[in-house]
Amino acid sequence: MLQDTLTPQLQAARAKFAGDDGIFWAPIRHHSPACSIYLRQLLDSVQPDAVLIEGAVDFNRQLETLLDAQTVPPVALYGQNSFYPLYDTSPEWVALRWGRQHNKSLYFIDLPIADKAWQREDREHGGISFLHEAYLQHSEFIRKLVQTTRCRHGDELWERWFELRRFDDPAQFFGRVFDYCTAARLTYSEQAIADSGDGARERFMRGEIARHAGKGQRCVVVTGGFHTYALLDWQNAPSHKPQQASPSWLVRYSEDRLDALSGYSAGMPVPGFYRRLLQWRSDLPEYGVAEELLLQVLADLHQHPLFRQQMNTAAKQAVFYQAMQLQQLRGHAWPGLYDILDGLRSVLIKHDAAGDEPLLKQACSLLAGDRLGQVSSALPPLPLVDEVYRLLKRARFKLEQTTKVTTTFTIRQRDNERLALLYQCRFIGLGFAEKTAGPDWEHGLHLHLRSEEWQYAWTPWVEARLVDLSLTAPDWQSLLNQRIQEQLAELRDLSLAEHQKFFVQLLLMKRLDLAHELWRQIGQQLNDCSDCGQLAEFLLLLLRLRQHQNELFEHYAEPIRRVVKQAWQQLMFMLPALNSLPTSAGLRLLLQIREITRECAEALTDDWQNAWQARLHWLEQYGELSVALRYACLALLTELGDGGPAELCAALGKLFDYAPEAAYQAVNAVITVTPYYLLHDDALGLPALLNRLLAGWDEERFMSALPELRLLFSHLDPAAVEKLGDTLCELNGWQAAPPLFNADVDEHLLLQARHLQQQLAAQLKADGLEHWLEPDE
Template sequence: MAVTFIGVRHHSPACARLVAATIDELRPAYVLIEGPADLNDRIDELLLGHELPIAIFTSYRDEERRLGSWAPMCAYSPEWVALTHGQAAGAELRFIDLPAWHPALEGRSNRYADAELRYADVMERLCRSFDVDNVDVLWDHLFEFAPEDELAERLATYFDLVRGESAAGESDTAREAYMASWVRAATAAAGDRPVVVITGGFHRPALVAATDDHSGAGWPEVPTLPEGALGGSFLVPYSFRRLDAFDGYQSGMPSPAYYQELWESGLERAAQHLVESVAGRLRERKQAVSTADLIAARATAEGLATVRGHRHPARTDVLDGLASALVNEALDVPLPWSSRGTLRAGSHPVVVEMVAALSGTRVGRLHPGTPAPPLVHDLDVSLARFGLDGEADLDLDLTQPAERDRSQVLHRVRVLGVPGFHRGSGPSTGLDPVLRERWVLRPDPGRLTAVIEAGAYGATLSDACAAVLAERAAAAGRDVDALAAVLFDAALAGITDVSDQALADIDATVAAAADLGALGRMLAVVLTMWRHDRIFGTARTATSGRVIVAAVRRILWLAEGVRGGPAPADLPRIAALAACRDGLRHAGVALGLDIADALEVAGRVAADSGAPPDLRGAAFGLQWALADLTPGSGTDAAGAGADAAGADAAGADAVGADAVGADAVGLGADAVGLGADEAGSGADVAGVGADALRVVRGAFVPQSAGDWLAGLFALAREEVLHAEGVVGLLDELLSGMSADDFLVALPALRQAFEFFPPRERETIAGRLLARRGLGGTGRSLLRGVTEPEVVAAGMRLDEQVEALLLREGLVGGRD
């Protein structure tokens, strides 16, 4: 009995030829292949007659981790050749490696990533010895051009050198011990017949040493999924692009289209095909490639092959020749085939097209009888049921139940990342009044692959979508904007219930958030959906309610810790307090929020001279806006605000603020969500109005008044408008400013008054006219307003004239 070990580099035509020749010659009893042992009872699925490339996709999910792993195979993969030639020879076929979900393969999304890449120091020494740029060029030089009668010996020597005397890591040791148990069992079962073992070359030396003793060996058990875990393996279509090392794949073999031609037609034809592919692709993209260019490229490639010792031009010989002939200017980055890794940003456009031509466009196709995960069937049924399974351009009216159902299916597909479903327009935040969606549906060759891979999340479209959203919520960390996107996607997809773990992750994200602006944006969206969203079915859901409670508490907690002197008003944090106000007003009672406690926090912020002026103004506005919800709180709040404003009046520094319109924070009349019917009547706030006059007067320091007013107007715009005397007081204070003070305060004041929508500004203008006893309307006054800079210049001129008259004794003091 003999065991033949063949160490291979995955996706190598030379190794594939050696495997085929060995199996054909020995006709072994068993062919053992590095691959997932949990697929052994389904190996027949691999041999149904697929169009390559394909891959074995394994998914795994439990409470602590989720993974997806691929074991790709193309026509020149030694593993694939072992399967097909082993079947033809009548051998028993076995995969002998641990399942992809096993902890020994943790972090390996690609089972067939070459192990020698983990031993970079050895590879660097070999590359220096042979004077080549990288391991890909070294491999071609040593093996793809090697005579067939020398290949086996060269491979064994090479992998022995790569492995050396160093001990493997724990994961490789565990895998090799498991594979060795399969080898011992197969040799014992084979009797006098041969056994052929095909594994990555790195593992070969260890397996040879571990299988000397074959006595008493039984077939090893295949590990089963841990209790509570979900997972499985299925075949998926693959593509040359996903197989290409230049696109990020870790196989160690770039340019799959080139190696496919090498496998099918040999070295000389592969070089010719490479030139033809590059020239054809460049010409399709209107790049000039002349016959003279191609002759020069061929001559250069042949010269390089001679110098480098190749009997025919190798891949890099041809590429270097093409680059020399077609790229006439200096390169910003090195040629991609001179190193390992993905294509770098800044690569020359001609070079990018060359790499793409070598990658190829081939996409695999599974045999129609290939088993698929339940999600594939559920998606097919859902698409057919709603008429979404063909090519279409859709315009959906979300107010219509039938079209809303179609939209939810499409959003579930979108969340799963299935290609071929593109939404051109539709609601984007939950605040926009968009009630139509446009979708473009087109067939896509990657659709089946994406759906099979998404099957790791669940058996149905709804379950899989919910699992993806839960995963995104867990990954949000402190990114509240990401969490808001998750919640809105859940609404669009009709996913109203989430798991306890997802709720815990949402709570954790909100609890860890440090950005007031982001929290405010999320709260505004979720509150709108909780209050009004009958279209997406999110009104009064438990999930949105829980987010509202957590966000309101977090915003108040963060606001109390903000410190800073006079500065331009921070519009996002003002918006956060406005969202907090709306949450307390519209959901506080229903969700059990303590409004009195919230007002106490606001009172402390309003009275804190160390807090920024805009935040103090917003905190006082929050108290004022909610005064009608807690009897007696309005007067106390106003008093606290007045004390704070008076204390701050003496220490304000100058500040330069850019004029930013209300659109910058989305807090116009509609955005804050407060109509006159919601804000409370003048009678409701009359008790606060008298103290508000004192507060405003105390806070009106030119250097910070505009910022303080911005916070106040954003939170209590309606209250200011209805309170007796506040508009008149502001007129008095503004009119009494010097020209210099007015210019200093102007940017912040303009920003503050932008919180009033046009109709309310017209009301204010009308009151100013009446206060001065002038005729006309507010609208006419607004239309005739001179630019504030001109007003300031006029004020300065008036002051200069008055000072001159006083100096000359022409006014004041004379009879």
């Protein structure tokens, strides 16, 4: 029914298409090998004066750059956050190269890239594509054809009808493409086409065709087949005024970005395969294409360990035979992509496989390719692009392919420059690299790790990002400086935590020299900060970074020393605010300060230690603290030599006599800050007090406190736990427990312990006791 309604319109359109008006139409599918082959034949036959190509008129300024002999596809013309990709299989690329070879006029004829009609195009990979075929692929006509021919989708239908058939001449081929595309187009209303922005583009292209053909030139017009129908009436096109060209650049592009399977609507699926098909069809006699193509495909797959493992010689022979038989059965002139995939499915997959079978997806990924094009070095370098490319090359990064590369850096002096460059790229937001593992320097976590893992890839979007950034800065150093100053301006009204994060970023980038204002801002933030926890975290981070990244501190020792001193003084000044904190937060703050004093044993003066001890005295006597925090301060004073453990335990013992629950909170706090006091095994020591406390509890009270006690004891090492167990056995007259701690621990025992820990965690969760577990278990 649909075919019947389209036939009269198609017949009328075909008459115009075949008319003799000096225009030769080449309706194409973008990146199609068959279109490229027959376009070359058409151009050789017609020998036109000019070749008109679908593509923004702004790109005419880039023709010399584009046609340089050293430029190797895939490349793309880039402007307004959008790409116009060109590939070996692109008919547009064939037209451009043919025009240069035969000294013919070449013109892009589509709307300027700044026109608002482009904003209605489908967005692809985060930006607009100047080529798209979504309307063609999703038309009602194509959908019904797919059902009728029992193809899987429109891509297989196109391959069977055009890529794998022989045609007598270009006129026959392009006539069939015109019928196919026009029938698809006529299922849409003119309003839908206008709303998409295609109507405005086609009006403009008609005007450009009329302008060039009106000079008496014989023209070949190369456009997407969906548009050709609307261009036939070029003689009645309204004229338009020339517009000023917007800036555009030629950048490297990549095969993976051209893959229809990755979402590029104008692409062919698995572009690397069709590049091979075009190569063999161009270079070999027709009878040799099938064998060479299949052998090359098998060789490409064999490079991957997955296929090397599964495809022995017999399997490769079987895949070869199956693909050849499918080609002949389906009446194809040579094997197509789906003949090969079906051959792989038949030989290597021994179960009922869905269309997204992982093995077939892997085959498509391998055959798609990851080659990155090249722009001639003889041309003026793009702003920033050339400089950053050289910087990364000099730092030994692999930039030839767009597949992500995983690399590990050991944190040592010789890796610092390479790491600093990656941190700079991340700070600017290039999208070149991302950190996947290693220390979290910004928050001071996992600093014991001695290596970092990164993934990186040089992609078209990296180049495009650099092109856009070059409009604001002429070189990399200027760009960094500009962004750092912008960030400093934004930080003025933000917290100390944000300043701390930015400081670490600059340190890792080795660009603290560009942020003199940062020291003043941090000083102001320290003066204004009333959050003791934030002050302590800031100091701890600086001290930990100095320990693990000491070489990065060498040039900033004096300003860092001043900042540390100021932060310490402010922390001591604000410490009375400890009484406003919950017990857990207060204990955490005291432990942080204790860690600071230990980390600074060599760096801090006696005055600083004295200030800490004096503050603890003041807090214990006048701080109006909770029982737990007051005894935590007493324990820390005892640790500093102000009194002894016996005096501390005596004070706790008195508390037991009239407030057992408060005594438990106090013991809990003392164990938290000084857990090694549990190892004092005298009759009045902490184990005896704890034993006395637990003896007075009923089972319900004990079970409710057990997770908390378990966490307390986790601060002890295995030898200390065993000693505490012996002490408790002696206090209660129990039989001595068997030895738990073995000093001769090897890797096998550690793995066993980890396995037991996992089993215990699983059992506790099964019993509904998740609250007994620490958060990271």
